[in-house]
Amino acid sequence: MGMAAYDKCHPATINSQWQAFKSELNEFLExxxxxxxxxxxxxxxxxxxxxxxxxxxLLAxxxxxxxxxxxxNYGCIRSQRNCELSCRKSLPPAN
Structure with missing residues (x-):
């Protein structure tokens, strides 16, 4: 559900996935x-x-x-420092 909610708020494109990969690679190198x-x-x-x-x-x-x-825990798949909180309004209410 988390990834689907994130993708609904931030639709995945080839460019966005490429940018995410480069960002993660840089984090790994650090x-x-x-x-x-x-x-x-x-x-x-x-x-x-x-x-x-x-x-x-899914293998990762x-x-x-x-x-x-x-x-x-807090309604976002991103780390708290990177979470924009903009997707929370599109989430279903918690039970």
Whole structure:
């Protein structure tokens, strides 16, 4: 649900996925950790999905888990420092 809500608010384009991949790669080069590597793999998978409809991004489970945890906690898949909060108005009310 989190990724779908984010994509509804920020429709994925080839360019946006390319920019996300470059951003994640730069973050990995600054901090070479398994979590950052998973983020790179996830963003590359989303770019490949946009080009081919092959859902490789789902294989990056650590990032998928991190996004779902963030979404459950504060309604955004992005880190709190990067969350724009603009998508919250389009989310269904919490139960």
């Amino acid at each position: 901090e070479r950790t398994i979590a950052e590597a998973a983020d790179v793999f996830h963003s590359l998978g989303r770019l490949i999905w946009k080009l081919t409809k092959i859902p490789l991004h 489970f650590p990032t998928v888990y991190k996004h779902s945890h963030r979404f459950a």
